Amino acid sequence: MTYSIRIADIPTNERPRERLLTLGAKSLATAELLAILLGTGQGKGKLSAVGLGHYILQELSQHRRDPLDVLREINPQELMAIEGIGPAKATTILAAIELGKRAFQVRPMERIVIENPDTAAAALSHDLMWQTQERFAVVFLDVKNRLIGTKIITIGTATETLVHPRDIFRETLKQGATRLIVAHNHPSGSLDPSSEDLDLTEQLLEGANYLGIPLLDHLILGEGDYQSLRQTTDLWNKYPHFQ
Structure with missing residues (x-):
């Protein structure tokens, strides 16, 4: 030797x-x-x-x-x-x-399928629903809408949080996700989207369209309830292949 x-x-x-x-x-x-x-x-x-x-x-x-x-x-x-x-x-x-x-x-854990906004909101409720500061989170999904994981991207103040689309897509690619849902909370309990919420959603849709990674929804959570911007706005109509 x-x-x-x-x-x-x-x-x-x-x-x-x-x-x-x-x-x-x-x-x-x-x-x-x-x-x-x-x-x-x-x-x-x-x-x-x-x-x-x-x-x-x-x-x-x-x-x-x-x-x-x-x-x-x-x-x-x-x-x-x-x-x-x-x-x-x-x-x-x-x-x-x-x-x-x-x-x-060990057998791989069976992944939850996120079939609708209800299941997405349930996956995020612990992290977002009753928080006193705004938090912005992402739900990472595979091609069959199975849950890969969730992550808090930023934590803000009682009234606002700052997040940039590049941070969201960077983490999405890092997680190996092929689809995503974004969400944030309103500590006030109001589920109405602000103009900033709508602007960010449109930026994310444009980025998702460019990258070929469908953005399935943007949820707002607060005090036991949620709102789906996909269901309550016409933003997704500009991107028919995300339907």
Whole structure:
């Protein structure tokens, strides 16, 4: 085994952690993934973390076994029998293996379908309905109108909040959403849209039209009720493909 070079001596862009951050975990070899978990090296020949990762795989592959298959069911004593692996390194590796198993086995949560303004308002009621300051939120949806998530974009004063369309669309793209609903609250309880509300909605519709990301509605919430601007204004009539 010749992997005795220190990780610190490897060019920055070739180190396992840096490569994972820039290229993603899938780009790393198994020994490099182990090296990140190990943190440090040593063992026979004072190996680097990457070298120790290779050594572990070599030891586990004896008798023509697949080392990853062995790792799946290995116990602490078997790991610590490998030179250079003590309790700290062994427990880190075993915890990572168990976390991977649980993540693989769990079923994805069934996403709520936002079929109408009622379900959208319900998804936002905790964040917007009874707040004493204006908040502006976005509901992120996939192509089948299933809820990806919600996010408060800005928090304002008791009477106004400032938000820019670029912030909304930047977050929408970041979340991987293909449709969105925007909403804000009126702490006064009045659900009537202001001229600023209408202007912002039109700007958002224009941006959504340009980006090809349908804006399905703009809701105003307050004191247990809501209003849908899509249902009460003619703004969406200018964008028939959003119908």
